Amino acid sequence: MASGKILVAQGGGPTAVINQSLVGVALEARRFGQIEHIYGARHGVRGIVDENFVDLTQETSHNLELVANTPSSALGSTRDKPDAAYCHEIFKVLQAHQIEHFFYIGGNDSSDTVRIVSEEAQAANYPLRTIHIPKTIDNDLVGSDHTPGFPSAARFVAQAFAGANLDNAALPGVYVGVVMGRHAGFLTAASALGKKFPDDGPHLIYLPERTFVLEKFLADVKVAYERFGRCVIAVSEGIHDASGTPIVTLLAKKIEHDAHGNVQLSGNGALADLLCEEIKSKLNITRVRGDTFGYMQRSFIGCVSDVDQREAREVGEKAVQFAMWGDRDGSVAIKRTGFYSVDYELLPLATVAGKTRTMEDEFITANGTDVTDAFRMYLRPLLGSKMPDAFRLRHNPIAKVLHR
Amino acid sequence: MASGKILVAQGGGPTAVINQSLVGVALEARRFGQIEHIYGARHGVRGIVDENFVDLTQETSHNLELVANTPSSALGSTRDKPDAAYCHEIFKVLQAHQIEHFFYIGGNDSSDTVRIVSEEAQAANYPLRTIHIPKTIDNDLVGSDHTPGFPSAARFVAQAFAGANLDNAALPGVYVGVVMGRHAGFLTAASALGKKFPDDGPHLIYLPERTFVLEKFLADVKVAYERFGRCVIAVSEGIHDASGTPIVTLLAKKIEHDAHGNVQLSGNGALADLLCEEIKSKLNITRVRGDTFGYMQRSFIGCVSDVDQREAREVGEKAVQFAMWGDRDGSVAIKRTGFYSVDYELLPLATVAGKTRTMEDEFITANGTDVTDAFRMYLRPLLGSKMPDAFRLRHNPIAKVLHR
Incomplete structure (x- = not known):
């Protein structure tokens, strides 16, 4: 088909850096000649089934950078937790709009949605590439060192x-x-x-x-x-x-x-x-x-980790790279490689979907x-950098006069 | 007597900049040759009646600057609201330690304490200079454009x-x-x-x-x-x-x-x-x-107004200047003189003490x-400067295909 259309959406609770991932997708995608339009769904999966789309290709890169630094989901979010029938509705809309790549920024419920949509597309022999982009302040995604937003x-x-x-x-x-x-x-x-x-x-x-x-x-x-x-x-x-x-x-x-x-x-x-x-x-x-x-x-x-900003941007960029140059669907994960450095990999959706990590x-x-x-x-x-620090007075007591 | 001793204390609810005023007093006082010791009372008026004093003169100016940038009352605070008998106890301790200047950083209750102690000293013919330094996040002090901390x-x-x-x-x-x-x-x-x-x-x-x-x-x-x-x-x-x-x-x-x-x-x-x-x-x-x-x-x-920091520092400094060069007790007030600039004046304690300003x-x-x-x-x-700003995506809707 080669419609050159991709779709990005944000699900679940907002974070301080979820728009970094959105903008990472939008700006990185513009670097690929075969991508002509970047659709954004308003209010997550709800916006997909309602065909409530905006064209992110018509945004200026300048405004996208400002939105990236603004907390909360700029496209809007949803608490809808799609079941198989809901995912089928999603898939129908993707088909109708000839969407070739679907990026969903969210937590473990969202990764499960991506997994079902991915399976639906395969069953229908529809050439869709779906990537889950991690986001949750709970830090409870399996397979990642940590999650953007946390x-x-x-x-x-x-x-x-x-x-x-x-x-x-x-x-x-x-x-x-x-x-x-x-x-x-x-x-x-x-x-x-x-x-x-x-x-x-x-x-x-x-x-x-x-x-x-x-x-x-x-x-x-x-x-x-x-x-x-x-x-x-x-x-x-x-x-x-x-x-x-x-x-x-x-x-x-x-x-x-x-x-x-x-x-x-x-x-x-x-x-x-x-x-x-x-x-x-x-x-x-x-x-x-x-x-x-x-x-x-x-x-x-106004309270954000610059490390988090950078990584949230990168998982968005990497999602597009994995989608365009890779040969499978998946969930982008952060791997720690040093003190402190990270790299990114694409995990199978089944590794992440619907599972919950707790503290080791x-x-x-x-x-x-x-x-x-x-x-x-x-x-x-x-x-991140510039963490505020607390200082106290040292104790230099004065001798009592009345109560000695 | 000329003991060269001054006392500073902090009362009521802490603020993000109350230590700026404390440090303003401590550093400005060191510039006056006749001041030999700067006492700090731990936990406000409670520390005075308990003679719980520390010697701020033995602090480094470097650590004082770091404490100034730390929120909450570094000397500790108190919720005690002194009555006349309590103020008499305060006065007895000030006399015993030959304190010549008393600076109390606090809200309208604290200014009332300063007023009573001032009257007590006058009645006893004891040469005490008392200055109230304003502080409250409620912004409810009469006679000031606004109050440090707010x-x-x-x-x-x-x-x-x-x-x-x-x-x-x-x-x-x-x-x-x-x-x-x-x-x-x-x-x-x-x-x-x-x-x-x-x-x-x-x-x-x-x-x-x-x-x-x-x-x-x-x-x-x-x-x-x-x-x-x-x-x-x-x-x-x-x-x-x-x-x-x-x-x-x-x-x-x-x-x-x-x-x-x-x-x-x-x-x-x-x-x-x-x-x-x-x-x-x-x-x-x-x-x-x-x-x-x-x-x-x-x-x-980590959330502070730089204008507030500067002014809280200045009310502390001005308190010392009013005390050393002035001829009366009082409460330091902020006056707005431009958009945006301020100056400071010393109000009679009775103007401020125990009164509450509400929104005009x-x-x-x-x-x-x-x-x-x-x-x-x-x-x-x-x-202050560097207020975080919020940006949003502009609305570029995509035509519906299925629901049109």
């Missing part, structure tokens, strides 16, 4: 905890910060990179990779509070008991057993508030504060409430 | 909303962001500076300067949602009904009337969650998300849910 979100979390620690040191008490990541604790663990001096927080880190026991948590907080006179805690939103039930559900139920039961305590701030309530009531600590980092950790404008055991300390130096070595180079 | 917090809020708007545009729905400021809406209003294109959010802003009516709020949200297909809302934590009762209390009561009543729904995430619940249930909108900006807006490391009417639109261009002109220069 380093910038990790940087936000590290900076937030560095600041929260300083605030907590000035006005001592207990601080609970709840971080995104239902199954993988990478982003919560990034809080440890906000730590500089030995007595800095976070003093305790709770990850979904370990079972959360409320009594153990309260005992941990008590010990840390007595030792440091304060306590900064990082908690993953995904913490759960031994049966896998989310802690937020358990705590909400416990408190609400007399109410009508129509209160949705599983809203955004609930876990932080409920944990704070437990600490206040059980440990008799007055100053207990909780924050839920919410959407800021993935969308805040070597990254979590034996007591389960801290990260190891191996994790610090893993994460530090990803955070 | 511009950096405002920049955080503007950047957070610029990002939240992009996220909300990618995955449309309703987003509620709750911002600090119990009585003054300046910080919540700063959300408007995150807006660039005409259809950008925040689409609605709710300030404590205006009475909050739930039915009106829901009607506003409905109109905006129908118009933009989404809605981003900035809400001050201090919103209240006509009687002055906080909305968080009213909503929590309404929901909880059957429960034991021991649930503290007035915790941090409560207002955002309760407003989201109202929108979901009354307007039948599925995707409704709430964030509470919490401690990040005052402590996040000219800054709020007639409908009460937006800010005016006068406010944009007021705030923009304070945010």
Whole structure:
């Protein structure tokens, strides 16, 4: 057919650098003579089935560069999770528009969509090249050293905890910060990179990779509070008991057993508030504060890792190169090759699709409430350059006069 | 007596630039030959009555500069609000240590402490010079164009909303962001500076300067949602009904009337969650998300206005100059002299002490849910240089094939 048409779309939660990948595709594709039009689908797969396309070929490279540096999905995103029938609709539209290459920027659900569309095209003997471009702040894609979007979100979390620690040191008490990541604790663990001096927080880190026991948590907080006179805690939103039930559900139920039961305590701030309530009531600590980092950790404008920007751009560029010069569909993966350098490879879609990576055991300390130096070595180079640093006054005490 | 001793302390909530003022005092004071020792009190007035002093004269100027660029109160802070008896204790310690100059960096409560200590010294004929150095993210000090700390917090809020708007545009729905400021809406209003294109959010802003009516709020949200297909809302934590009762209390009561009543729904995430619940249930909108900006807006490391840094440094320096060359106690105030330039003056303590400024009417639109261009002109220069900017793809639609 040789229509010279390619299609790119963005799926799932936005990140600070997802537009770098989009622009990587758009600009790299323009370098190939056989590509005549670069279509972008508005709002992911939803935009494909609705034929809601824009022509990225008509954009200036100057504006594309500015969009690349803007967080969140410039084409719009979707939470639709296509099943086989939905994928068939996608394929029909691709056929109708004679799309020859399909690039989908997203997480593990998106890679599964790409896999099904790829199989559908093969079954129909339609010459389609499909490439999944990785993106997720959760860092939970199998087969990659890390995923674009995670380093910038990790940087936000590290900076937030560095600041929260300083605030907590000035006005001592207990601080609970709840971080995104239902199954993988990478982003919560990034809080440890906000730590500089030995007595800095976070003093305790709770990850979904370990079972959360409320009594153990309260005992941990008590010990840390007595030792440091304060306590900064990082908690993953995904913490759960031994049966896998989310802690937020358990705590909400416990408190609400007399109410009508129509209160949705599983809203955004609930876990932080409920944990704070437990600490206040059980440990008799007055100053207990909780924050839920919410959407800021993935969308805040102006907090980005330059390493993440560069790599997100490159996975977009490499996707086009793999598509044009390669002979198979796949998912672009980042491989670490040095301290710090990376290269890219194309994994089979089945390796990545629908699978979830969680934190490796070597990254979590034996007591389960801290990260190891191996994790610090893993994460530090990803955070990029110009990380803000915290300094403190040295202690030069003056002798007392009245109270001596 | 001529002991050559001065004392500096930090009170109230930390800010991103409060250490600039501390370092401004410490470095400027070293330039005066008659000053021999610069004492710092740990944890504000609490450290004074406890004689918990450190010698800032023994710090290197190099480390002081690094501390100046670190957020949160390096000396530690306190929430103690001294009454007359407490102020008498402060005065006794100052006398015992032969302190001749007392600098207190804080908000309107702190300025009231300085006022009482000043009066106590005069009544006792003790030669003490006391200066209040302004600081508060709430921007609620009377007599100043604005207060150090506010511009950096405002920049955080503007950047957070610029990002939240992009996220909300990618995955449309309703987003509620709750911002600090119990009585003054300046910080919540700063959300408007995150807006660039005409259809950008925040689409609605709710300030404590205006009475909050739930039915009106829901009607506003409905109109905006129908118009933009989404809605981003900035809400001050201090919103209240006509009687002055906080909305968080009213909503929590309404929901909880059957429960034991021991649930503290007035915790941090409560207002955002309760407003989201109202929108979901009354307007039948599925995707409704709430964030509470919490401690990040005052402590996040790496988001600071360079204008704020400079001015916070200068109010510290000017405090020392006013103390050494002036003939009265007072509170340092920022006066705007151009677009954009400032100068400093020393206000009588009684002008500032214990008073609260709220947003001027000219800054709020007639409908009460937006800010005016006068406010944009007021705030923009304070945010400083290198504000991140958001760009979008231009709309170049492709003709439909299947659905035409």
